[in-house]
Amino acid sequence: MKTFDFEEEKLKREIQKLDAKKVLLQLPEGLKPEATRLAKKLQKLGILPIISADPCYGACDLALHAAESLGADLLIHFGHTKMTRHERIPTVYIEARANSNIEKSVKKALSLMGNYKKVGLVTTVQHVHMLEGAKEILLKANKAVAIGDSGQLPYAGQVTGCNYANAKAVAKEVEAFLFLGGGRFHAIGVELAARKPTIIADPYQKTAFTIEKETKKIINQRWAAIQEAKESKNFGILIGLKTGQKQMEKALNLKEKLTNAGKNAFLLALREITPEALLQFPALEAYINTACPRVGLDETSKFHRPVLTPEELTVVLGEKSWEQLCSGGWFEN
Numbered sequence: 222m223k224t225f226d227f228e229e230e231k232l233k234r235e236i237q238k239l240d241a242k243k244v245l246l247q248l249p250e251g252l253k254p255e256a257t258r259l260a261k262k263l264q265k266l267g268i269l270p271i272i273s274a275d276p277c278y279g280a281c282d283l284a285l286h287a288a289e290s291l292g293a294d295l296l297i298h299f300g301h302t303k304m305t306r307h308e309r310i311p312t313v314y315i316e317a318r319a320n321s322n323i324e325k326s327v328k329k330a331l332s333l334m335g336n337y338k339k340v341g342l343v344t345t346v347q348h349v350h351m352l353e354g355a356k357e358i359l360l361k362a363n364k365a366v367a368i369g370d371s372g373q374l375p376y377a378g379q380v381t382g383c384n385y386a387n388a389k390a391v392a393k394e395v396e397a398f399l400f401l402g403g404g405r406f407h408a409i410g411v412e413l414a415a416r417k418p419t420i421i422a423d424p425y426q427k428t429a430f431t432i433e434k435e436t437k438k439i440i441n442q443r444w445a446a447i448q449e450a451k452e453s454k455n456f457g458i459l460i461g462l463k464t465g466q467k468q469m470e471k472a473l474n475l476k477e478k479l480t481n482a483g484k485n486a487f488l489l490a491l492r493e494i495t496p497e498a499l500l501q502f503p504a505l506e507a508y509i510n511t512a513c514p515r516v517g518l519d520e521t522s523k524f525h526r527p528v529l530t531p532e533e534l535t536v537v538l539g540e541k542s543w544e545q546l547c548s549g550g551w552f553e554n
């Protein structure tokens with residue numbers, strides 16, 4: 222059995238419906254190894270597939286510009302649900318649901334739940350169809366279960382790297398969260414956003430673990446970054462050039478805010494926010510990032526200068542206390 226469902230029949234139907242002749246395939250890093258197999262299948266249908274080899278971390282980064290410049294009639298985006306409103310060329314989303322079994326990992330997670338009686342369930346789109354199964358296991362173990370539905374994402378209980386609204390929607394009524402899925406990235410996001418202990422049930426490794434230490438380390442680093450930014454005079458405001466990351470108005474508001482506070486603020490536009498890119502501006506002492514909130518947040522030590530979220534800037538400027546930031550969580554959504 223294949224690990225992910227690439228909905229190949231749906232794909233064919235969509236291509237036929239649009240009579241597409243040239244398609245651009247865009248897959249996130251973990252799914253890219255499947256690209257050539259999918260391209261081969263499409264080729265057999267008489268279609269010209271082109272694989273986007275650029276990195277892709279989310280639906281915020283639709284390869285629209287690449288599709289346009291290549292003259293593709295269709296963009297097929299795998300692994301995420303729709304995020305941006307403006308698709309300049311037809312786009313099909315293939316969620317790539319995982320076929321793995323969650324039973325073993327959820328049962329292992331139960332042993333890490335101690336006395337928690339009320340648990341929130343969250344996951345990425347790859348495992349949303351497994352939430353009900355996980356819920357049943359928890360109910361059998363006498364846990365009360367909450368699956369949040371904020372209406373911001375297509376599925377109840379779904380989270381993305383920067384949207385934890387479904388976790389926040391039930392955070393007050395649960396003592397902890399159980400995250401279904403691989404890796405630490407999304408679970409750390411849940412813990413930072415909803416401020417509740419989060420246990421991972423990893424169906425790929427068939428294991429369960431907590432991420433308390435990692436989250437604590439990030440929070441400590443954020444505190445230090447904010448302190449450093451408080452001493453700074455010259456700020457760079459980062460504007461993301463990826464389709465779903467561009468927030469021009471917000472950047473302008475932040476510039477005004479910083480200027481009113483007696484600071485110098487410069488607007489910088491870029492696609493990839495990397496330590497190397499920021500090293501080119503030695504005059505800038507701190508950055509406010511209006512693009513992907515995970516850049517800087519998870520990788521504090523990689524950057525030579527603090528890279529803060531707009532929310533963290535409110536602490537720098539004294540509009541909010543550190544305690545308020547901590548209790549409110551780190552993500553806008």
Ligand code: SF4
Pocket residue numbers: 278279280281282381382383384466512513514515
């Ligand atoms: S903005 Fe960042 S966290 Fe959000 S979807 Fe894009 S890459 Fe993921």
